[in-house]
Amino acid sequence: METLYLKTLVVAVDSGSFSKAATVLNITQSAVSQRIKFLEDRYGYQLLDRSGPVLVATEAGRVVLAKAEEILRIESELSNELKHMEGKPRLSLCCTPTFGIVYLPNVLNRFILQNADIVDLKFMxxxxxxxxxxxxxxxxxxxxxxxCEALELSEFKTFQLPRDELVFISSPGLQLPSMDVDIDHLLHHRLIARKVGCSSRKLLELNMTAIGRSLKDFKRMIIYDDLRLTIDTVIGGGGIAFVSRSLVKKQLEEGSLLEHRLPGFTHNRFRTVALNKKRTPDKVLQNFMDCIFTTFPSVSVEEEGDSNQNCRL
Known part of the structure; x- marks a missing residue:
């Protein structure tokens, strides 16, 4: 049996629905349902309770889930060990979207130029x-x-990058007051928001709750998963958005967008580099880390919790 069936079960329980699991796995909702049905037929037990608004594992499902997570972990470790045996340089990276759009292209260009022999490079x-x-x-x-909140990263080696500043943006055509605004100025407009789970949306929700409001108070809310589409929509006057200022620096300088801050709002979020301790430090990894930190030359990058630690692996 392919482990992708077990992974589908894990993702379905983690996400709480077939539709969300389908999005994570990049397959159809029907395919997710069929994979779970295959597992249930194979083991002879119902593994998921589908009666409520959120999928939960049954008693038998919890047993299979625990073993599935263990099998997937072993498979991942096996894959990593085999890659090391190949002796080929490799590196895999994941990042949140703003860093990926604003900084990652320069980081990758610098890294590839310095490591022309890189064979296996993966990023998501x-x-x-x-x-x-x-x-x-x-x-x-x-x-x-x-x-925007503290994360449980004790299993990883971590470094702090400069914090990211988020602001509301609007088209000059909406004639909103520049810079500091009152929340009531914004609520009359359509909000272009990120999907649930994105840190910019979470920070906005936390801020709105802190002032006794919610996202439902906006005139209307549209969910976009594409940051560039969000920016283009706002430039066209289709609404306002709460985004990283680094994403729209050029448009703000050109005047095609205006930025707005709310008194009492938290406009900064954290940006953390986390290293998997199971990855053996080597020249490739060190070079990539150097390329990340070179992107922020004005800041002394320190390991979290140690003001004297340089970024050496």
Whole structure:
């Protein structure tokens, strides 16, 4: 039996629905349902309770789930060990979208120029939770994670990058007051928001709750998973958005967008580099880390919790 069936079960339980699992696995909802049905037929037990709004494992499902997670971990470790035996340089990276769009192209260009013999290079854009899960499962060697809350990263070696600043953006045509605004100025407009799980949306939700409001108070809300589409929509006057200022620096300088801050709002989120301790430090990994930190030359990058630690692996 292919382990992808077991992985489908794990993702279905983690996400709580077939539709969300399908999105994570990049397959159809029907395919997810069929894989779970295959497992249930094979083992002779119902593995998921489908009666509620969220999928939960049955008693038998919890037994299979525990073994599935163990099998997937062993498979990942096996894959990593075999890659090491090949003696080929390799590196796998996951990052959250803003870092991926704004900084990753320069980081990769610099890294590839310095490591022309690199054979296996893999990178993915993930939400913070997905990135951490990928690191735990040894799918990735390095994660660059933008987050607004403390994360459980004790299993990884971590470094702090400069914090990321988020602001509301609007088209000048909407004639919103520049810079500091009142929340009521914004609620009359359509909000272009990220999907659930993205740290920019989570930070916005936390801020709205802190001032006694919610995202439902906006005139209307549209969910976009594409940051570039979000920016283009806002430039066209289709709504406002809460995004990283680094994403729209050029448009702000050109005047095609205006930025807005709310008094009392938290406008910064953390940006953390996490290294999988199971990845053996080598020249390739060190070079990649150097390329990341060279992107922020004005800041002395330190290991989390140690002000005297340089980024040496």
């Amino acid at each position: 854009f993930y939400t913070p939770e997905q990135a951490i899960k990928g690191l735990h499962e040894n799918e990735f060697d390095v994660g660059v994670i933008e987050h």
